[in-house]
Amino acid sequence: MTHSGEDGFLLYVPNEYGLYTYDTICNAGKNFGLINIGFYALRSLRIEKFFPYWGIDILSNMTPLECGKDQRVCYEKSNFIGKEALLSQKRKGASRRLVNFEMRDCDINKDWWITGGEPIYLNGNHVGNVTSSAYGFSVNNIVLIGNVDFAVTPFETPQKAIDSSTFKIKVNNQWFTAKASLYSRFIKPVEDIID
Incomplete structure (x- = not known):
């Protein structure tokens, strides 16, 4: 799987072979309908699949807990910088999380598009900001990634806040509702795959 969330390959090619490799792939792919895609298509795919960028x-x-990457931490390792703090946060639960959103009541043909930095509200409280946005072709809607601080909410866990609340995004003084998730709707969480 690539950084776009789609099946594929990432090729690391020395500069001097770049054009040759590109031409070879394009020629071999002609009969299969291979076409170039651009940055915004890749951006859309990665946001829709909830692949955050560094x-x-x-x-x-x-x-790692806050950005949903703690499955990549080897907690069994004897020691690493920040291990005790990370274990403490794991026991208590991370209050700040990256969240995947899908807009609910915006009209992509009439309303302002979200570009990043827009405030996210939960039950009237400012809880975070949008970090990335794109049009999601699979869901025919605007999809977002946002950084949300659940510590300012009355809920015990981020999942409880998501299950029982309505998120709103403020765009150019207009309010829009958004469906939130801690996981991609297209890819199973890693802990589900490992179990």
């Missing part, structure tokens, strides 16, 4: 969605002040 430096855009995931920042250096976030822990």
Whole structure:
């Protein structure tokens, strides 16, 4: 699986072979309808699949638990920087999380498009901001990734807040509802696959 969330390959080719490799692949793919796609198509795929990007969605002040990547942490390792703090956060639960959103009541032909940075509200409280957005072709709707701080909510866990509340996104002084999820609707959570 690639960083777009689709089946495929990432090729690492020395610069001097780049054009040759590109031409060879394009010629071999002609009979299969191979076409080029651009940055925005890849962006749409990765946001729809809830694949956050470093430096855009995931920042250096976030822990693996907060960005949904703790399955990549080897907790059995004897020691690593921040291990005790991470184990403590794992026991208590991370209050800040990356969340996948799908817009509910916006008209993509008339309303302002979300570009990132828009405030996210839960039960009237500002709880975070949009980090990435795109049109999701599989869901025919706007999809988002946002950084949400659930500590300012009365709920025990982020999942309980998502299950029992309505998120709203403020875009150019207009309010839109959004369906939230801690996981991609297209890809099973890793812990479900491992079990």
